[in-house]
Amino acid sequence: MTSNHTGASRQAVLDYAGEHYGTEPEYLWRRYPNYAVLRHSENRKWFAVLMDVKGENLGLEGAGKVDLMDVKCDPLMIGSLLTQPGILPAYHMKKGSWITVLLDGTVSCELMQFLLDMSYDGTLGKK
Numbered sequence: 001m002t003s004n005h006t007g008a009s010r011q012a013v014l015d016y017a018g019e020h021y022g023t024e025p026e027y028l029w030r031r032y033p034n035y036a037v038l039r040h041s042e043n044r045k046w047f048a049v050l051m052d053v054k055g056e057n058l059g060l061e062g063a064g065k066v067d068l069m070d071v072k073c074d075p076l077m078i079g080s081l082l083t084q085p086g087i088l089p090a091y092h093m094k095k096g097s098w099i100t101v102l103l104d105g106t107v108s109c110e111l112m113q114f115l116l117d118m119s120y121d122g123t124l125g126k127k
Helices: 010-021 075-081 109-122
Strands: 007-009 036-039 046-054 065-072 087-089 098-102 104-108
Touching: 007 010, 007 104, 007 109, 010 036, 010 046, 010 065, 010 109, 046 109, 065 109, 098 104, 098 109, 104 109
Parallel strands: none
Antiparallel strands: 036 046, 046 065, 065 098, 087 098
């Protein structure tokens, strides 16, 4: 998989989340300094988790690390999304309601933003 200028990256996620939701990444684990969560300010629920993991842990060829984002997803959409390049079953979260999005340029910024919006809305809770 090759990166391109229009594909989603870790920085694109952080920029979008900061601009649209006013959120800053929280780095919670000393052992994993590149792992970050994005959460709602009101209810503290996570709506995205950013990680860098070995590609082989995701079933990808190559031993290098890859940036990814786990987001909550409408369970009715997961099957069709998993047919898209760069979308995988959730790496670290519940597979029935979360997906993994590769942040290596494979997934477009538009799709990343749509998925981040869906996750943000899906974790907002009741008002």
